[in-house]
Amino acid sequence: MSTVATTGTEGKVWSGGNKPLKASYGKMMMWFFIVSDALTFSGFLAAYGFSRFKFIDSWPIADEVFTHVPFFHGNYPMIYVAFMTFILIMSSVTMVLAVDAGHHMQKTKVTWYMFLTIIGGLIFVGSQAWEWGTFIKGDYGAVQTKGGNILQFGEYVQKDGKKVFKRVAIADFAKSTQKYRAEHERKNGLWFVQEGTLPEFSVNEVANGLASHKNILVRSQIINKHGEKTVLSRAESLKQIKENGKLVVHGANLHVNEYGSPLFADFFFFITGFHGFHVFSGVIINIIIFFNVILGTYEKRKNYEMVEKVGLYWHFVDLVWVFVFTFFYLV
Amino acid sequence: MAHEHKLAIFRGLLKFKSNTQKIWGVLIFLSIITAIEVVLGIYKPKGLMSQIFGMKGLNWIFIILTLVKAYYITWDFMHMRDETPALRKMVVWTAVFLICYLIWILLQEGGYVFDVYKEGFIKRDF
Numbered sequence: 001m002s003t004v005a006t007t008g009t010e011g012k013v014w015s016g017g018n019k020p021l022k023a024s025y026g027k028m029m030m031w032f033f034i035v036s037d038a039l040t041f042s043g044f045l046a047a048y049g050f051s052r053f054k055f056i057d058s059w060p061i062a063d064e065v066f067t068h069v070p071f072f073h074g075n076y077p078m079i080y081v082a083f084m085t086f087i088l089i090m091s092s093v094t095m096v097l098a099v100d101a102g103h104h105m106q107k108t109k110v111t112w113y114m115f116l117t118i119i120g121g122l123i124f125v126g127s128q129a130w131e132w133g134t135f136i137k138g139d140y141g142a143v144q145t146k147g148g149n150i151l152q153f154g155e156y157v158q159k160d161g162k163k164v165f166k167r168v169a170i171a172d173f174a175k176s177t178q179k180y181r182a183e184h185e186r187k188n189g190l191w192f193v194q195e196g197t198l199p200e201f202s203v204n205e206v207a208n209g210l211a212s213h214k215n216i217l218v219r220s221q222i223i224n225k226h227g228e229k230t231v232l233s234r235a236e237s238l239k240q241i242k243e244n245g246k247l248v249v250h251g252a253n254l255h256v257n258e259y260g261s262p263l264f265a266d267f268f269f270f271i272t273g274f275h276g277f278h279v280f281s282g283v284i285i286n287i288i289i290f291f292n293v294i295l296g297t298y299e300k301r302k303n304y305e306m307v308e309k310v311g312l313y314w315h316f317v318d319l320v321w322v323f324v325f326t327f328f329y330l331v
Numbered sequence: 332m333a334h335e336h337k338l339a340i341f342r343g344l345l346k347f348k349s350n351t352q353k354i355w356g357v358l359i360f361l362s363i364i365t366a367i368e369v370v371l372g373i374y375k376p377k378g379l380m381s382q383i384f385g386m387k388g389l390n391w392i393f394i395i396l397t398l399v400k401a402y403y404i405t406w407d408f409m410h411m412r413d414e415t416p417a418l419r420k421m422v423v424w425t426a427v428f429l430i431c432y433l434i435w436i437l438l439q440e441g442g443y444v445f446d447v448y449k450e451g452f453i454k455r456d457f
Binding site for chain 2: 021028038046049051082086089325329330
């Protein structure tokens with residue numbers, strides 16, 4: 001049952017019906033799309049590299065930013081994102097197994113492998129959403145200076161006989177004296193003026209809290225020669241907060257970022273968001289192909305090349321993630 | 332429709348009996364590399380933190396391991412190994428050439444801007 005009329009041009013190289021490079025039209029176009037999409041992603045990642053090299057001595061350290069694992073408390077850098085990477089590679093494997101089963105015209109096998117691929121994709125997108133949520137919520141809070149730098153808080157504690165700097169949340173030492181004013185809302189104020197949520201603490205309250213807790217120190221963004229953020233002296237800490245503090249920030253969005261340079265958050269949202277959108281559309285396409293497999297469309301066509309083409313796209317999404325993983329979490 | 336698969340990886344060092352076996356083999360290899368990356372990322376060995384060619388030694392290891400992973404995903408999962416050499420070159424050389432140029436020029440500029448900030452807005456005094 002072929003929908004393409006045989007035109008008798010087989011074998012004639014320049015009259016159609018010929019496959020250049022022994023690849024079908026669809027597969028070759030998918031490769032061309034992948035090359036152009038790869039260049040798009042490289043543009044984004046290279047732009048990230050540009051910004052990072054520009055602020056190479058004050059860029060956030062990823063190990064201190066992404067430390068959470070769902071359902072577990074404590075400090076586990078890298079673990080969850082490693083899990084996500086594994087899930088995506090695993091779904092790539094089920095995809096290539098579906099392609100392989102398609103070559104052997106095994107409909108049931110293709111169906112199950114496609115199903116597992118979709119599940120893997122959904123787990124990945126869900127994990128990504130959770131990762132975003134945690135990043136937006138933030139954990140310790142920080143003070144942004146007039147110059148836009150971030151000052152974080154912590155104290156030295158003894159751990160295994162060594163002095164280590166342990167982060168302290170603002171809420172643990174600053175006291176909210178009173179809500180100094182109500183948030184402006186459209187319904188009870190100027191309807192054409194909008195205001196974001198007010199910070200939980202004012203800089204003054206943080207400064208007072210810092211003054212009354214003698215053990216707490218301020219940590220600046222600058223990375224010292226040991227690869228750690230510089231911790232200021234007690235006197236310098238108090239001075240910096242009093243004279244330079246402008247805004248208390250908690251979590252990250254496109255304007256502020258409690259972990260350091262707002263550019264880090266901007267690129268994180270943009271690049272992982274763009275990648276997440278690719279995964280999402282990949283899942284949608286996979287679902288369409290999955291139903292086509294069940295309906296027997298490719299059985300009638302006598303080939304499963306469509307599975308192969310969507311497979312190429314899916315592997316590409318995995319390929320991009322491998323690079324995003326390296327440049328956002330490892331390097 | 333014939334689907335010929337080349338079943339050897341590591342330049343023929345490891346040969347698989349079937350395509351399915353090769354897929355699982357590549358998965359194990361990729362998982363091991365990811366595990367190495369994660370362990371190095373968590374412990375950050377002191378010896379690898381020195382600067383080599385303007386970057387930490389550890390970062391070079393991460394980038395090389397990533398390229399190895401990318402190679403096996405493209406070659407074995409995307410079946411690039413089975414395509415004609417011309418298609419392979421068309422895709423890979425184009426991407427590699429353009430990406431290398433892009434990365435070089437942007438990182439170069441980023442480093443320049445950093446120096447300008449650091450040296451008080453004078454990089455070269457003409």
